[in-house]
Amino acid sequence: MDRIAAMTAFVRVVEAGTFTKAADTLNLPNATVTRLIQSLEEDLKIRLLHRTTRSVTVTPEGAAYYERVVALLADLADIESTAKQSVASPSGRVRVETAAGLAALVIVPALGEFYRNNPQVQIELGAANRQADLVAEGVDCAIRVGEVTDQFLVARRVGEFRFTTCATPQFLAEHGTPSTPQDLYALPTIGLSSSRAGRPLPFRFVNGDENLELSLAHRLVVNDTNAYLAAGTSGLGIIQAPTYGVHAALGDGSLVTLFDEWTVASIPVNVIYPPNRYLSAKVRVFIDWVVALFERHEYLRRPRPVR
Structure with a gap:
């Protein structure tokens, strides 16, 4: 048994949660990973993992072994990396x-x-x-x-x-310029959907002690920042966009800011x-x-x- 390979396979199974995922990340056949861990358990004479057809869980002995093995493999990688860096650039x-x-x-x-x-x-x-x-x-x-x-x-x-609430001058000329965040309920807005929440992010505003979180009925919702910026600069509605993405359009006048007395939490x-x-x-x-x-x-x- 290659003990280092077996330890690495065990650590990867614990972190990935399945033998299949661990084998994929190691570029090894599933059967090889299984055999390595079986050999490790036989050599140690303890059960490291509980296996069912659907899941893999760590035994108490396996959890203790994992903590020690992770530290050992990290030290080994540190030693090897230091040796390599002395003669070569990162590659x-x-x-x-x-x-x-x-x-x-x-x-x-x-x-x-x-x-x-x-x-x-x-x-x-x-x-x-x-x-x-x-x-x-x-x-x-x-x-x-x-x-x-x-x-x-x-x-x-x-x-x-950081975020900026903005729209095109043409959009504001056609629909009117809102004077308060609450006016957004009556105007076309664009929503950016969160991959984590699966729904549009609310428009948020802060002014001193006053905090607003508006869940708006958007005329368009997208799940990509590039598409969101394109919708805003095309005049489809008001956006609350990452400032890094709109600063150029704000600089050349393609977009104008709204509610300058309000800030948005970063x-x-x-x-x-x-x-x-x-x-x-x-x-x-x-x-x-x-x-x-x-x-x-x-x-x-x-x-x-x-x-």
């Missing part, structure tokens, strides 16, 4: 997931800088508005908007979404990755680059503390 493929709007408007336009500094790293960028299963799908990291509720994932705060943006897995040099340099990219971005960086 290899990094699988990344993020929302389509962030990919198109922020990440992809800036990748030239990343490649100039890391020419041997290849990025496989999944730009989809869904919550990828990082472990099951073999994703190295994801750039995700919103609070991270999955305690199984490690999150590194990189920035935040939403955090995090880079997330599976825990208990050593970050290889290629993944680490990509995450560090994302952190620096957001820090430089006027409309995505975290507010600087007031001194």
Whole structure:
């Protein structure tokens, strides 16, 4: 038995929840993963996993073993990575997931800088508005908007979404300019559907101690930021859009802001990755680059503390 391979297979089954998903992420046949763990259990003379036709659960002995093995494999990966980094630059493929709007408007336009500094790293960028299963799908990291509720994932705060309520001058000339947020109930609006909630995000407003959350009857609902921005700049209705996506249109007058006395609460943006897995040099340099990219971005960086 290859003990390291068996330990790796065991850790991946625990994290993925099934033998099939673990085998997929390891690029091994299902039967090989099963055989490795059976050999590990026979050698240790304990049952690590409870198996049924539908699920895999960890035994108490398996949970204790998992914690120790994860630390051991992380140390081993650290030793190997340190040795490799002493003679080579970061290299290899990094699988990344993020929302389509962030990919198109922020990440992809800036990748030239990343490649100039890391020419041997290849990025496989999944730009989809869904919550990828990082472990099951073999994703190295994801750039995700919103609070991270999955305690199984490690999150590194990189920035935040700020929002602007706006419309085209032509739309306002035709439908009138609302003077208060409540006027939106009587006007055509565009909704952006959340992949997590499965329904349009409410329009939110803050003015001092007053907080409003409006669930509007939108004339159009889309689930993609690029389509949302296109609907707004086409004059189809009022939008409450990420500021990073509309600042150019606001600058050239294609869109104008509404309710300037009101603000909109920001939403955090995090880079997330599976825990208990050593970050290889290629993944680490990509995450560090994302952190620096957001820090430089006027409309995505975290507010600087007031001194």
